[in-house]
Amino acid sequence: MLLTLIPCLFAGVLAASACTPSSLPSAGNRLPAKFQPAGGCCGITLVVPPAQNLIPHLAIAPKLGDFLLLPNHSAVAAQMLRVPHFIERYPDDGGRPDDATTAYLGYTHNAFYAAFVCKDPDPKDVRAHMVARDSLGNDDKVTLFLDTFGDHRRAFVFQSNADGIQADALYSEQNGYDYSFDTVWDTWGRRTPYGFVVLMRIPFVSLYFSKARPDQLRRWGIILERDVASNGESDFWPRSRHDVAGRLTQERIVEGFQDIGHGQNVQLEPYALARNLRQLNSVNPVNPYFEDKHLQGYAGLDAKFILHNSLVLDTTLNPDFSQVGVDNPAAPNQRFPAYFPEVRPFFIENSSYFQTPINLYYTDNIVRPQFGARLTGKAGPWALGLLGVDDRGPGEAVPPGNPQANTRALDYLARVDRDLGKLSDVGVIYADREYLGSFNRDGGVDYRARFRNRWTVTGQAMTSETSNLSNSTDGEQECESTSLDCSGQAYMQGISYSALHNSWWINYDDTAAGFVTDTGFFRRPDVRQAKGSYNYTFRPASGPVLSDDIDFYTERIWDHHGTPLDFYFNPSYNINFKRQTYFGLWANFGQDRLRPIDYSQLTGDVEYHSHVAGASFSTSPVPYLGFSASYSGGTVINYSPPSNDAPAPVDESQPSISVEIKALRAIDLQNSYSFTRFSTLNSGQTVYDNHQIVSRWNYQMTKAASLNLIGQYISTLPNEQYTDASNSQSLFADALFTYMPHPGTAFYFGYIGNFDNYDRSLCTRLPDGLCNSSDPILPTNSPTLMNDGKTIYVKMTYLLRF
Incomplete structure (x- = not known):
């Protein structure tokens, strides 16, 4: 048997060596696995393993101008690792990209550099806007993944659009992207007659990685990605396959990063805030009152300590979350x-x-x-x-x-x-x-x-x-x-x-x-639950359709006594076109068994059936316009019946619409409206109406300076005959000017206002418990919406590194 295998192995080696390029001056000369021939016989197939790539050390830091002229770049660019062949992941897994991309990688003692030279057959199709940091949205963008521990589990993510607007995140195989991560790094971007160029500079003090001897090479994982908005294309180096689970599992391990500067051990981010505040305090519902605070000031501190350059100790004292944005409360009629x-x-x-x-x-x-x-x-x-x-x-x-x-x-x-x-x-x-x-x-x-x-x-x-x-x-x-x-x-x-x-x-x-x-x-406790999903995706080789898929989800729940409780079956069909256009159809079929322990009004177990179907559509045919709409309707269960009644089936109708306009490169207007109506099955009378309107306006004056306006109106208008949902209306307004030269150092000036329709019976109380008619907390002749929270604030933060 061994003698039989020897010629097979020898032939396989010859075939493999014949298919390997004789010289490999760049990473791109290594063909992706899809195109690599393999030699074999006697049932044995030999696959040529990819070689390691060496990231060169640079004596001089590159600049954006080193990559603007084609085909010849500067001497600095010629010293960097050249990656000329990206492989398409979407829509054609393993295909040749329509838009060519070449990347250049290198490092100095202090920073890692990545340059992307991106070609486009029609440069006018490149989408890039002056938007807020971490808000690249539907722009063309390039992405760098850095797995500095080489463990295929977590990575730093650095993104930029053609204008050099940054987005950074932490990526994990388990949770995906976390854009709350912010660190200090630099980007430069410029449109060119053939597309655009982006240069990234990532200081090593902004990364965490294992220590090594000065003469020792480190092995990091790297993924490069380019997303083309006009045709929905995503290109990767190395190839990222759909039939391999995970993203970082397919990263390329590179060597280099020898004798580099370690991150500083201490980072301090103190802040100070001054504000005028007026808000309704209704913690004690029988004695509410307005709090007025004039020029109130307080401070806090966030600190980061880097231990052994791989463990991070974060501490916070009196944290402030005034920039977290608008709240989105849950819709009515929630069972859980x-x-x-x-x-x-x-x-x-x-x-x-x-x-x-x-x-x-x-x-x-x-x-x-x-x-x-x-x-x-x-x-x-x-x-x-x-x-x-x-x-x-x-x-x-x-x-x-x-x-x-x-x-x-x-x-x-x-x-x-x-x-x-x-x-x-x-x-x-x-x-x-x-x-x-x-x-x-x-x-x-x-x-x-x-x-x-x-x-x-x-x-x-x-x-x-x-x-x-x-x-x-x-x-x-x-x-x-x-x-x-x-x-x-x-x-x-x-x-x-x-x-x-x-x-x-x-x-x-x-x-x-x-x-x-x-x-x-x-x-919920006391349940046994089996659930699963199946998806099949069609990937046409050409035409306007990028992909379409059909999906089935099902779920069955029992209690520990073996009683079947709930069952759900949800089929859907989705189709994706070019120009970021999507259309989907879906349906939800459900059966819920409610028991007296769930609702005391029930005298025994009752089985309810629901069925809802809907459609959704979204498109962004041109860079300055995005539109989406959806509608669903059917029969659902009213989980908020009047206090003495049991749940009952109702008809549901739910349309929504959203429009985003970027008429100017620096202005982004997002507006959405959604409506939900429950009505009785037989008479068609309204159970409740719910409206939600949200408007977000952002004016990005420069990379560092922006003005952001948010307005939100939410109302639930119930019919007390059919539901115990409370009548609520609220209006939220937020205006914020931000100057952030880099994460951790910023100046904020903002206004937050909140208006609600509080119960007019609220009042200040006399010693005998009666309302003080001369000092009503909410006068009966006041407007429908009362300003129960108003804040004007100034906040400053400054990042210190030691």
């Missing part, structure tokens, strides 16, 4: 708690270190922290995440004089994860929320394993213990809140498959009646 994405930077940055399949990291539960600390990073194959933060929210939610006034909760989270090979890992997590002698503690193990590039298996086992000492009972009981002593377990097991045309996943979850998490996102 709604999920709100976190918008506060301290909690978002490096959040991937705490994420597990069963969510124990939902920081929206932390209302108003005063101090916090977070340690995250890598130490060899170990990933570490530690978090400790207080929450003044519970103590501020009760009136003064209440025994719980001015108290605070404490939240702790710890996670350790161990890499297993290139694509797998196993971890442990512990979470704890403590408040006035009560606690909720959760802990468990989780794992992820990837096989043959397409199969991924994930699992987690958790246990929780909850005690409220002031309301404890004898013995363990099934519980759904922290008002009882209880404990329980939760399990999750999932498997997924990814290929060029089809992908699918299946999950099974089991949550005991006593499982509770106060630090994570949690909807």
Whole structure:
């Protein structure tokens, strides 16, 4: 047998060597796997492995002008690693890009440089606007991924459009992009007669990476990407395949970065804020009052300590979140708690270190922290995440004089994860929320394993213990809140498959009646749940259609007594065209079983059926216009019936529309309107109407200076005969001028106003408890909307590095 294999191996080596270029002056001469011939016989196929790429050290830092003239660039550009052959990922996986891109890579002692020379057959098609940082939207852009630990799990992401407007993020295989990350780096961009050129300069002091000897080469993972807005094309180097699970799993490992400057060990970002404030304090509903504060000032500090250049200790004291933007409250008629994405930077940055399949990291539960600390990073194959933060929210939610006034909760989270090979890992997590002698503690193990590039298996086992000492009972009981002593377990097991045309996943979850998490996102205990999704994508080789796909999602839920509770089936069809045009059709079919323990008005189990169908459309045919619209209608369940009634089916109608206008390169106008109406099945009478209008205007005067205006109006107008939803109207206005020469150093001047239709019975109280008619808190002749919150503020931050 061995003698039979020898000639086969010899022939394979000859075939491989014959197909390998004799000289490799640039990374682009290495053909992607799709085009590499392989030699083989006797059932054996030999594949030529890609060679490592060396990033050269530069004596002189490159400038944008070094790359503007074609075909000959400067002597500095000639010294850099040239990457001429990007490979298309979308729409034609593995195809040759319509728009050629060449990248140049190199580094000096202080910084890494990446230049992108981007050609376009019609340069007028290049989309680039003077927009806010991290808001590149539908512009043409180039992207650099830097996996400085080479572990295929996390990476720094640096993006730029043709005008040099920046966006930066942290990317993880588990969570995707996190744009709350901001660091100091430089970009230069310019349109050219053949397209555009972008140069990035990324100081090593803005990165984290392992230490090495001065003469030792480091091995980092790199991905380069170009996105072409006009034809929906995405091109990569190295090739990024749809039939391989993950993005960083396909990165190219490069060598270099020898004797480079390490990041500074301490970064301080102090801020000072002065404001005039007027707001309604209704913590005590029987004695509300307006608070007026004139020229109130306070300060805070965010600090970052780099330990061994790979672990990051972030601390915050009196954090301010005045720039987080407009709130988006949940729509009415929610059976379970709604999920709100976190918008506060301290909690978002490096959040991937705490994420597990069963969510124990939902920081929206932390209302108003005063101090916090977070340690995250890598130490060899170990990933570490530690978090400790207080929450003044519970103590501020009760009136003064209440025994719980001015108290605070404490939240702790710890996670350790161990890499297993290139694509797998196993971890442990512990979470704890403590408040006035009560606690909720959760802990468990989780794992992820990837096989043959397409199969991924994930699992987690958790246990929780909850005690409220002031309301404890004898013995363990099934519980759904922290008002009882209880404990329980939760399990999750999932498997997924990814290929060029089809992908699918299946999950099974089991949550005991006593499982509770106060630090994570949690909807319901005592359920067993099986769910899955299947998607098939068609990828035409030519024509106006870039791709279309059909998707099926289904879910079945039981309780632990075996009673079937809910069932859902959701098919959809989506089609993508050029010019960023999309059209989709979808339907949702559901069956919900509600029990007396869910709604006390029910005398027995009742099964409800729902069916909704809808369509959505979006397009951006020209750079200065974007439009989207959707409509859905059908029968759903009214989960907010009058207090003495049980839930009932209602008809739903929900249109929405959104328009974005960029008539000038520096002005971005986004406006949207959505409407929801519930009506009775038989008579057609309105149950409630919900309106939401949002308008965002941004004027980007320079890269550093901008003026942002936000207006939002939300109203719910109920018919009390059919729902207990409250009549609410609110108007929010935000005006903000920002000057930010670089992240961490900024000047803000802003106004925040909030108007609500509060109950006119609110009043100040006399000692006998009656309303003080001479000092009503809300005069009956006041306008419909009262200004219950007004803030004018000035804020300054300054980044210090040591």
